[in-house]
Amino acid sequence: MAEILNTMDCWQEVNGDIIIDLPGDFDIKANLGYLERNKNECMFEVENEIITRVIVVGDTRTLVQIHVNKRNQMIVQFLKDSRPLRQSDREEVVRYIREWFDFDRDLTPFYEMAKADPLLKGPIQEFSGLRLIGVPDLFEALCWGILGQQINLAFAYTLKRQFVEKFGDSIEWNGKKYWIFPSFEQIAKLTPEDLTDIKMTFKKSEYIIGIAQLMVSGELSKEKLLRMGSLNEAEKSLVKIRGIGPWTANYVLMRCLRYTSAFPIDDVGLHNAIKHLTGSDKKPVREELFNLSLRWEKWQAYATFYLWRVLY
CATH class of the missing domain: 1.10.340.30 (Hypothetical protein; domain 2)
Known part of the structure; x- marks a missing residue:
């Protein structure tokens, strides 16, 4: 399996919101393009580059809105008083999001390989910054x-x-x-x-x-x-x-x-x-x-x- 980086400490809380530092090669537009590919998706909504979805942590259901700011940070806001009270639960929300977008993987070797590959060199240019978006459950x-x-x-x-x-x-x-x-x-x-x-x-x-x-x-x-x-x-x-x-x-x-x-x-x-x-x-x-x-x-x-x- 390709290398996983230990980056769970690359986040902070400010005024009740979670701020996650993103990999330098992450492009939100490329990832939203994938998330928006079918309008019949029912597990989340994307509108004006903001993702709204429920993230379940144990018995806690959190409704979050997610967007990326100009500093390439992901901002996670809790809606409807659903912010978990325990820090461990908020850490689980961060862990879920990081796994969903595969943030903790170093893609440098993939991009190096793909640049020299006749089939992949076009797609990695067109969709540069795309992560393999997962289904954690x-x-x-x-x-x-x-x-x-x-x-x-x-x-x-x-x-x-x-x-x-x-x-x-x-x-x-x-x-x-x-x-x-x-x-x-x-x-x-x-x-x-x-x-x-x-x-x-x-x-x-x-x-x-x-x-x-x-x-x-x-x-x-x-x-x-x-x-x-x-x-x-x-x-x-x-x-x-x-x-x-x-x-x-x-x-x-x-x-x-x-x-x-x-x-x-x-x-x-x-x-x-x-x-x-x-x-x-x-x-x-x-x-x-x-x-x-x-x-x-x-x-x-x-x-x-x-x-x-x-x-x-």
Whole structure:
């Protein structure tokens, strides 16, 4: 896994707001471009370069607004009296945001590699400053991966919204609802028939409920997967679970467990981006993709994420 920097001390509190110092290569516009790519997103709102969302810390639900000032600092403001009283909880909010934007990773080696790569040199110029935006919650990441199987991105967003609005909770502020992803404890109690209003397959409903039940029992957790210590071990553990194949496993390894070597080799969006950039009339074959992954060693996840941005 690429190097993680210890930067949890690079923040302060001023008049109740949190101020996070950002990496020099971070560009908020590049990241907002990704966050705004689908208007059907239900887990946060972006308006006038301000992100509004709920961040859950233990039993505490905080509604925050996030923006970046001209000094390249991220300002986190708590809305609706939701500022956590305990400093440890506020630290968890900072930790969540840092993980969401992958702030604590040194991207210098990735950019050096990508500058010399025929496929990546264009995307890293166009989207310079983009971070691999994550899904820190394991259950949410697994659900999003399963919802997205074998369908286009627009329909996946529709399914996610239906799922969240039916089973999730929300905080209302200024006449709008800001949603909280359903907990695995809640979903574990359901049957596939409870999900029939959502236009997903019966199998996907079974998969999501089964994963929720594994998390309730403690057999599956983010901590357990991270303790495995290697991408291969974590991938093997994930693909043993019903409904999780190599694509979903690598999606979760990229966006939740933060393995920069994760590579969803069968991803249609990745294939389409490569086809577009090479001007080919055919999608790349598996051998070509494997050779590319060797070229991008240790940074396959970031390479994939930047290539996704070419088309999405």
